[in-house]
Amino acid sequence: MTTVPSSRRPAHHQDHDQDVAPVSPLEQRVPHDKAAEQSVLGAAILSKDAIGDIAQTLEPLGGTAFYIVAHETIWVAITAMYAAGQDVTPITLGHRLTVEGTIDRVGGHAYLSQLVDACPNASLAAGDAEIVLDRAKLRRLATAGNHITQMALAGQGEADDILDASAATIGQVTQTTGPAARLTMNDVMELVVDEIETIERDGKQTGIPTGFADLDSLTGGFLPGQMIVIAARPAMGKSTLALDIVRSASIKHGLRSAFFSLEMGIKEIGMRMLSAEARVALHHMRMGTVTGEDWQRIARVLGQVRDAPIDLVDNAVTTLTQIKAHCRRLKQNGGLDLVVIDYIQLLQAGGRRPETRQQEVSDISRNIKLLAKELEVPVVALSQLNRGPEQRTDKKPLVSDLRESGSIEQDADMVILLHREDAYEKESPRAGEADLDVAKHRNGPTSTITVAFQGHYSRFVDMASQTEYGHSV
Structure with a gap:
């Protein structure tokens, strides 16, 4: 032969x-x-x-x-x-x-x-x-x-x-194992019609509920594979807003969340969550002036908060590599529905660093999007804005104010800009209000949604809830 x-x-x-x-x-x-x-x-x-x-x-x-x-x-x-x-x-x-x-x-x-x-x-x-x-x-x-x-x-x-x-x-x-799916247009249309009928039957909500009715109505919830950026200037409450979303997903709906905090410690996060859920003033907890009525409120929600499927990871995690490894383990052991990273600018790329910080943030942003697609869960990434809003008369943030990298806007499926007018004007007629400006929405319309800020409870709520609970401490 x-x-x-x-x-x-x-x-x-x-x-x-x-x-x-x-x-x-x-x-x-x-x-x-x-x-x-x-x-x-x-x-x-x-x-x-x-x-x-x-x-x-x-x-x-x-x-x-x-x-x-x-x-x-x-x-x-x-x-x-x-x-x-x-x-x-x-x-x-x-x-x-x-x-x-x-x-x-x-x-x-x-x-x-x-x-x-x-x-x-x-x-x-x-x-x-x-x-x-x-x-x-x-x-x-x-x-x-x-x-x-x-x-x-x-x-x-x-x-x-x-x-x-x-x-x-x-x-x-x-990724090379198994042949690619071969779908005719007839197959695709059957899938599309089934999806439309499911939404019509079960309601518009198809993603992770955020806890804000108007935001969920606009977006349908946060969808698997999405990268959602919540951006604001310091002290606007972006961490609080992110915790509100986690509370809605995990405490209210039993979905498993992972919250990576590169800034706050675990005790601080836990105290804020308990304050928001029990409606007990955060400063009472910190000052040791919790009343008997406060303890009753805490007792009513403590079991529910304790049992919530939330993974809290503090600032011991500093690289996206560590976050990815942690998320993969969660996905393999019990599943994972939502990831929150607080916040992008505190992350390090890991390994050999790029020449500039802007390039490093771009790499981090791109890999966060890849993480969302790989895990098939929404990833909420918080981001700081530059000083652009403070140099404008109305102080309202723009997507172009995203700090250190324009690639964050490109990679994100949704960008929500958080703004509180009373943070700049103490006598503002909009005291206690906050705007969630959905400035980019790859899968739907953009809009500005007004919510109530209850700083004493470390939370944001729908305006209807604000009327129900009032502002008193």
């Missing part, structure tokens, strides 16, 4: 026939199945229908599913002829390979005939292709494992950085 000269092939693609130079024991253990590869190619030469079946099976890896480089070359030629509408036979395939100058490298015309003989039945081609794909996946996993081992032994970065890079490496392997 004519074989491909070993000198013309990369070591990792050698055909292990007896008439080639001996290879190392490790090379012999590389997962592959020569007989299955030959049978697949023989079927493709015998049957045009088999080519389509094989191509669909091998789609995740394409030509690289073949271990033997000669087989990869032959398969690429076959698929090119198939796409051009040309008949594939040993003669026409041999002619094409001759024109390309690769016929000798694949073993000549004799080897093409041997491939046909190696195929017992062209109708079994898809099954043999499954074997070829399985061995290719194993090779990729082995390569990924070696890469991870090398990174760990070389000490390339901190352990968390290597862990994240390892997860990404494995992810690249798993």
Whole structure:
């Protein structure tokens, strides 16, 4: 049998026939199945229908599913002829390979005939292709494992950085497993109609409820895969607003949230949440002047707050790498519905830093969006604004005021600008009010929503709730 000269092939693609130079024991253990590869190619030469079946099976890896480089070359030629509408036979395939100058490298015309003989039945081609794909996946996993081992032994970065890079490496392997979904427009329209009917039956709310009726009405809640940026100048209450959203999702609706605070400690967060939920003045808690009535209010909600599925992570976490690793663990152990990061400008990219802070923030922003897509949960990222609002007469923030990086606006699916007029004008007729300016909304309209700010309870509420509970401490 004519074989491909070993000198013309990369070591990792050698055909292990007896008439080639001996290879190392490790090379012999590389997962592959020569007989299955030959049978697949023989079927493709015998049957045009088999080519389509094989191509669909091998789609995740394409030509690289073949271990033997000669087989990869032959398969690429076959698929090119198939796409051009040309008949594939040993003669026409041999002619094409001759024109390309690769016929000798694949073993000549004799080897093409041997491939046909190696195929017992062209109708079994898809099954043999499954074997070829399985061995290719194993090779990729082995390569990924070696890469991870090398990174760990070389000490390339901190352990968390290597862990994240390892997860990404494995992810690249798993992303190639399984054929891509093939949907006709009829299939797509059925999915769309089903979605419309579900929304009509169950109501417009399809995402994570924020606790603010007008905001939920505008957005349908925060949706999986979305990056939502809440931005404001310091001391406007963006952390408070984020905690309100977490309380709504986890305490009111039992959804699992992860709140990463790079600024406040765990006790501070817990005290604010309890103040907001029990409607007990935060300064009473801090000053030790809690009344008997206050304790009764605390007792009524304490069990509900304690049982809420909220993961609080304080400022010990400083990099997005650590956040990603933590979120993956939560996702794998009990699930995850919402992530909040407080706030972007306090994060570090991890690993080797870019040359400028602006580039670093851009990298962080882009990776937050990727995190939302990977985990299929909404990620709320808080952000500071620059001093632009303070230099304008009306003090109202703009999306262009996002601090340090315009890429935050580009990456975000939604940008909510938080503004309180009474933070600048103590005698403002709008004292106790706050504007949630939905300045960017990729999936719908923009609008400004007015809510009530109850600073003494460390919370924002709908205006209707403000009327119900009043302002008294």
